[in-house]
Amino acid sequence: MKYPLFFYMCSLFFGISYQSVAQNNIPEKVKQTFKLKYPGENDPDWHKDKNGYYESNFKIKGEHYRADFDVSGQWVETERNIKKKDLPKKIKDKIKSDFDDxxxxxxxxxDHHAKGKFYDVELKIKGKKKDIEFDENGQILN
Incomplete structure (x- = not known):
């Protein structure tokens, strides 16, 4: 992968603890599940995140993705950062009405193995951060 410094800097910026993992130290089941889920991706960067998951960083059509797998090879979730303009309108409306400040x-x-697709929006007011998960219809999940 061409962007390991980018992901490292992002992890420092967001205060996330990562431990780089060499490709040959990834459990075979994790690599197999990754290849089945993302057959066109051949060069992910691997890290172990603060939850103990193996996290792959990769690109699809120029978009950066992160996918987590547990030690047994089970896929946990896949995430990608998006811009506000890419949020569904109902979520933007909910944020404007309930969190405008x-x-x-x-x-x-x-995309989560148990929750399905949702949007995780991190908000900040007066130095305090708040993570809110929304479904596509603007309903708050957490």
Whole structure:
């Protein structure tokens, strides 16, 4: 992967703890599941995140993605950062009506093994951060 410094800097910026993992230290089941889920991707960067998941960083059609797998090879979730303009209108409307005083810090589109697709929006007001998960219809999940 051509952008390991980018992901490292992002991890420092967002305060996330990562441990780089060499390709040959990734469990075979994790690599197999990754190849089945993302057959066109051959060069992910691997890290172990703060939850103990193996996290792959890769690109699809120029978009950066992160996918997590547990030690047994089970896929956990895939995320990608998006811009506010890419949020569904119902979520933008909900943020405007309920969180208009907040500043949007980060938005992730998430596909989760149990929750399905949702949007994780990190908001900030007066130095306090708040993560809110929305479904596509603007309903708050957490």
């Amino acid at each position: 907040y500043k949007i810090v980060e938005i992730e589109e998430v």
